[in-house]
């Protein structure tokens with residue numbers, strides 16, 4: 439299947455080919471025809487599947503064709519609302535790329551920065567607004583934006599919107615939208631609250647689901663390490679020294695944790711920076727830019743800040759902490775193995791996190807192999823079997839962290855490392 443066969447028009451085809459997109463991803467193949475037909479869409483998919491192009495291409499195409507009739511007058515006809523600044527910036531960058539050979543103009547609106555540049559762009563005239571909810575409402579309140587002429591409305595990452603407490607803002611926005619519009623609603627997960635919200639936004643709609651396991655299992659090689667909390671940073675440093683990957687994205691559950699990891703990596707001479715909600719917008723952008731330019735070896739991110747991070751050819755993601763929501767794991771590892779690339783996801787799992795690992799395996803319907811070359815193997819999280827007790831005195835079972843552990847293959851869970859383990863280990867000599 440090609441984009442042309444999906445009905446995409448010439449100026450956009452040209453932009454896609456310039457981006458190097460050869461074939462549509464599954465979500466694009468399924469959503470583009472529905473959206474070109476002007477139907478509403480409920481999309482259950484996460485970042486990394488190509489969903490941004492899936493929803494922006496048809497909207498750009500409609501607006502480009504309509505623009506010819508209204509002679510390109512600048513009226514805001516499209517509103518895309520997304521939870522984080524990073525994601526908003528990312529979507530806007532994609533729009534600019536895909537719309538390069540049209541006359542359509544977009545602007546990105548988010549808080550935490552002065553509004554001048556945004557209001558100037560609005561004054562000059564735009565067709566598309568990509569925004570986070572707070573600043574958007576603020577500028578509507580100040581009279582810079584009206585939603586009266588919106589014909590295309592996209593709510594992106596709806597589950598994250600609710601997690602971040604945006605429900606009231608979203609309801610306010612929906613109340614301002616004209617009834618006659620095409621609506622698109624995307625969410626990585628579909629709990630009851632999300633389904634209820636989607637009903638408020640969508641009319642008669644079609645549903646497209648790209649299952650997490652489709653997105654991950656096929657493309658991302660996964661492996662886990664059993665490691666005590668206190669040894670996680672040592673293991674991270676060990677792996678960063680061992681593995682060749684130039685840019686590694688590390689997920690930390692907490693902001694404080696992320697800062698701490700950066701400090702410890704710094705001490706070990708590894709260049710790293712953190713991005714999370716306590717960092718200013720400028721600091722987050724700076725860190726992201728340095729990471730993308732290869733000036734940092736590791737970027738330590740919390741889940742919310744990581745939304746919208748799109749780095750081409752990110753080959754390794756490390757879950758320093760395992761998330762207690764299994765879908766979050768899928769979301770995280772979707773950062774590698776994007777579109778047509780393949781990648782590796784390494785997860786650190788301490789004793790308390792073992793139930794999370796089980797939940798994740800249940801969701802992705804596959805076992806994540808446990809790596810057996812682990813100098814920091816956490817031996818104390820499960821009581822040893824009587825047989826093992828006989829074989830090794832307790833003092834030996836406790837790994838010293840020297841990289842030459844006696845107990846390398848002493849794992850007890852029988853979940854031997856296969857593909858993932860081998861590949862990760864063999865990357866030593868790459």
Ligand code: AMP
Nearest residue numbers: 459461462463485486487488489490777
């Ligand atoms: P998204 O899920 O929208 O964040 O997209 C994930 C990544 O896939 C981005 O880097 C896109 O530029 C890239 N991408 C999207 N569609 C395609 C495609 N059809 N072919 C190749 N790369 C794509």
